[in-house]
Amino acid sequence: MMARFSLSALVLALSVWNYGVAGIDLDIESEDSIKSVVKTIAADMFQYYSATPGVIISNIPGQLPGPPPTPAVTNAGYFWWEAGAMFGALIDYWYYTGDETYNNATFEALQHQAGPKHNYFPDNQTLGMGNDDQGFWAMSAMTAAELGFRDADDGEPQWVALVQAVYNMQLAKIDDVCNGGLRWQALEFLNGFDYKNSISNGCFFNIASRLALYTGNSSYADEAEVIWQWMEGVGFIDPKYNVFDGAGVKNGANCTEIYKAQFSYNAGVFLHGAAAMYKFTNGSAIWQTRLQGLLTQTIAIFFPDGICYEVACEKALVHCTIDMLSYKAYLTRWMAASTKWAPFMLDSVMPVLKTSAVAAAKQCSGSPADRPNGRMCGLSWSEGEVWDGTSGVGQEMAAMQVIQANLIQSAREPLTNATGGTSKGDPGAGTGDPAGTDPTVLEPLTTGDKAGAGILTAVVAAIILSGLVWVSLPDGNV
Numbered sequence: 301m302m303a304r305f306s307l308s309a310l311v312l313a314l315s316v317w318n319y320g321v322a323g324i325d326l327d328i329e330s331e332d333s334i335k336s337v338v339k340t341i342a343a344d345m346f347q348y349y350s351a352t353p354g355v356i357i358s359n360i361p362g363q364l365p366g367p368p369p370t371p372a373v374t375n376a377g378y379f380w381w382e383a384g385a386m387f388g389a390l391i392d393y394w395y396y397t398g399d400e401t402y403n404n405a406t407f408e409a410l411q412h413q414a415g416p417k418h419n420y421f422p423d424n425q426t427l428g429m430g431n432d433d434q435g436f437w438a439m440s441a442m443t444a445a446e447l448g449f450r451d452a453d454d455g456e457p458q459w460v461a462l463v464q465a466v467y468n469m470q471l472a473k474i475d476d477v478c479n480g481g482l483r484w485q486a487l488e489f490l491n492g493f494d495y496k497n498s499i500s501n502g503c504f505f506n507i508a509s510r511l512a513l514y515t516g517n518s519s520y521a522d523e524a525e526v527i528w529q530w531m532e533g534v535g536f537i538d539p540k541y542n543v544f545d546g547a548g549v550k551n552g553a554n555c556t557e558i559y560k561a562q563f564s565y566n567a568g569v570f571l572h573g574a575a576a577m578y579k580f581t582n583g584s585a586i587w588q589t590r591l592q593g594l595l596t597q598t599i600a601i602f603f604p605d606g607i608c609y610e611v612a613c614e615k616a617l618v619h620c621t622i623d624m625l626s627y628k629a630y631l632t633r634w635m636a637a638s639t640k641w642a643p644f645m646l647d648s649v650m651p652v653l654k655t656s657a658v659a660a661a662k663q664c665s666g667s668p669a670d671r672p673n674g675r676m677c678g679l680s681w682s683e684g685e686v687w688d689g690t691s692g693v694g695q696e697m698a699a700m701q702v703i704q705a706n707l708i709q710s711a712r713e714p715l716t717n718a719t720g721g722t723s724k725g726d727p728g729a730g731t732g733d734p735a736g737t738d739p740t741v742l743e744p745l746t747t748g749d750k751a752g753a754g755i756l757t758a759v760v761a762a763i764i765l766s767g768l769v770w771v772s773l774p775d776g777n778v
């Protein structure tokens with residue numbers, strides 16, 4: 301009796317508490333409501349970069365407070381690539397809402413991190429440089445070109461030329477191991493050089509296909525086709541259009557033992573690139589088949605009950621690294637953007653973006669100790685309004701992207717060079733220093749540097765061995 305009474309008291313207490321933290325109030329049918337909600341979330345996200353107007357917490361434009369220049373062991377900060385992704389999200393925010401609040405900071409970040417060689421390979425980052433890290437900055441520059449973001453003055457880095465520089469550098473890095481494809485890390489002394497993965501090749505595929513569409517130059521499309529076929533040949537994309545993480549190449553392993561975790565950004569980066577190829581080929585049958593296959597499987601794997609879910613780690617959030625907490629931002633961003641190039645996708649994409657957005661807004665109900673505002677977003681959109689206890693750039697970015705994605709049908713068409721795009725290109729950019737600067741040539745690495753470079757991989761290896769594999773496969777779906 302006593303126990304029963306306590307239980308109902310607890311239930312009552314919980315429901316009262318829930319009422320008080322119902323999440324951000326979103327009316328998904330109202331454009332004004334969507335814009336006002338993402339304005340709040342963008343502001344909360346930007347606080348992690350600059351909490352005081354004009355003052356960047358890290359002191360470096362384009363750098364979130366985090367582990368640079370040497371990768372850290374803990375989740376205490378944000379890796380360089382995530383800042384690149386965040387500024388892409390802020391370009392998207394401006395595109396959807398017209399709010400220019402973050403445009404100057406975004407411009408400054410994307411210009412500064414281009415580095416002195418204008419190739420998103422700044423010396424400060426060489427000790428942790430993955431091809432995917434560089435690729436994320438390039439994809440944000442591509443977004444700047446497609447959405448007509450302010451161009452830099454002559455002599456300063458131009459968006460399309462920056463993407464071409466990254467493309468050319470990476471094209472030169474594709475080797476014969478496993479018959480093609482990029483390695484994860486960009487430089488030989490980094491431990492992840494022994495791993496070929498979907499995200500590095502996905503970023504390259506994505507920029508290649510978008511460069512083809514923007515410039516009209518079919519050389520880029522040819523390489524996108526090569527990478528797609530390689531992904532299928534090596535088995536990273538299987539016949540059901542699952543996109544697996546990657547495989548090792550050490551000691552003759554030759555990409556044969558595939559690490560089959562599925563992450564939402566891997567599916568998303570190929571989906572978006574495939575949509576660009578579909579558009580570039582005027583709706584060819586082959587790209588229609590590939591795009592439809594990816595779309596169907598993406599929704600099956602990552603949208604249980606119509607709510608976007610990071611299947612490899614969300615069930616037990618401790619398995620999500622700080623990187624993984626942001627992946628849903630990219631999948632939902634790319635699903636929406638893809639519909640501009642492949643409108644047939646709208647019927648299946650819009651319903652799940654809507655249910656996910658409504659769920660995400662409810663999850664923005666948190667009050668972490670450092671931000672007790674009752675509206676910080678967790679990642680567990682399937683958990684309703686009970687905040688999951690996590691907060692950070694990734695969660696804010698994901699909530700912002702999925703909510704504003706619901707405005708895609710009234711958003712303007714992305715540009716190409718033939719339809720009003722003004723960004724200048726340079727097809728030869730990045731070819732002078734194809735391998736990127738190897739810091740060992742400039743100055744000998746200290747033992748500390750070497751340990752740092754290795755830790756990133758050690759952490760990833762530990763995660764791989766610690767059970768991500770088994771949580772990565774959705775129940776009954778593979």
Ligand SMILES: *[C@@H]1O[C@H](CO)[C@@H](O)[C@H](O)[C@H]1NC(C)=O
Pocket residue numbers: 404
């Ligand atoms: C943004 O930068 C432009 C060009 O430098 C400048 O004219 C404008 O005043 C800036 N806007 C804000 C809000 O700082």
Ligand SMILES: *[C@@H]1O[C@H](CO)[C@@H](O)[C@H](O)[C@H]1NC(C)=O
Pocket residue numbers: 360361363412413414415422424
């Ligand atoms: C590299 O680090 C130095 C020293 O912290 C900083 O001044 C510079 O802005 C950084 N450059 C880039 C591209 O991040």
Ligand SMILES: *[C@@H]1O[C@H](CO)[C@@H](O)[C@H](O)[C@H]1NC(C)=O
Pocket residue numbers: 478479533534554
């Ligand atoms: C590596 O695997 C590919 C097929 O994925 C095969 O064609 C090639 O011969 C293999 N190379 C070695 C050295 O085993």
Ligand SMILES: *[C@@H]1O[C@H](CO)[C@@H](O)[C@H](O)[C@H]1NC(C)=O
Pocket residue numbers: 517518519520727
């Ligand atoms: C097309 O792209 C290729 C590959 O980067 C380049 O070599 C060629 O010059 C480009 N063509 C034009 C017309 O820009």
Ligand SMILES: *[C@@H]1O[C@H](CO)[C@@H](O)[C@H](O)[C@H]1NC(C)=O
Pocket residue numbers: 580581582
């Ligand atoms: C797509 O259509 C346009 C306009 O009709 C044409 O110029 C272009 O060559 C076509 N592209 C391909 C890859 O078939």
Ligand SMILES: *[C@@H]1O[C@H](CO)[C@@H](O)[C@H](O)[C@H]1NC(C)=O
Pocket residue numbers: 460514515717723724725726
């Ligand atoms: C855009 O087209 C113009 C005119 O054909 C050409 O001069 C320019 O190089 C093109 N820019 C890009 C980025 O392809």
